[in-house]
Amino acid sequence: MFKIYILSAWSSFLDKADIFLLPCPFKYLFKIDCPGCGFQRSLIFLLKGDWKRSFDMYPPAIPLLITFIVGLSANYWFGKRSDKLIKTLYLITGSIVLINYVYKMWIPHPH
Numbered sequence: 445m446f447k448i449y450i451l452s453a454w455s456s457f458l459d460k461a462d463i464f465l466l467p468c469p470f471k472y473l474f475k476i477d478c479p480g481c482g483f484q485r486s487l488i489f490l491l492k493g494d495w496k497r498s499f500d501m502y503p504p505a506i507p508l509l510i511t512f513i514v515g516l517s518a519n520y521w522f523g524k525r526s527d528k529l530i531k532t533l534y535l536i537t538g539s540i541v542l543i544n545y546v547y548k549m550w551i552p553h554p555h
Contacts, residue, residue, distance in 0.1 A: 462488070479545040483508070504541045511537040 465485070470478035482502035489498035490505060498505055511533045518526035 477545075477548065479541050503544050504537065507537045507540050 462485075468478055468481055470476075471481060480502075483505055486498045486502035486505035487509075489495075489501055490509075515526075515530045515533055518529050
């Protein structure tokens with residue numbers, strides 16, 4: 445019974461999560477998307493289990509989450525020995541974000 449209540453509360457929270465999204469100051473100031481625009485909504489779709497919409501909204505979301513989880517875990521378990529792994533993950537993920545941003549800004553998309 446308790447499990448059903450938790451799942452119901454989680455579902456209700458995800459349905460209303462849009463009201464908690466933070467506005468992008470970069471987009472407000474410059475009137476264009478920043479390299480991270482779409483991450484919050486992508487994360488919400490991911491939490492709802494909608495992988496396709498999550499990827500369509502912001503493709504680097506999953507690599508960013510993997511980098512965050514692996515980076516924290518490696519740093520916790522291996523300390524300084526994980527520096528090379530963490531820097532490599534940052535480089536790969538940063539490249540994915542940059543490629544996505546360039547693609548989004550210079551390839552026309554129908555609205």
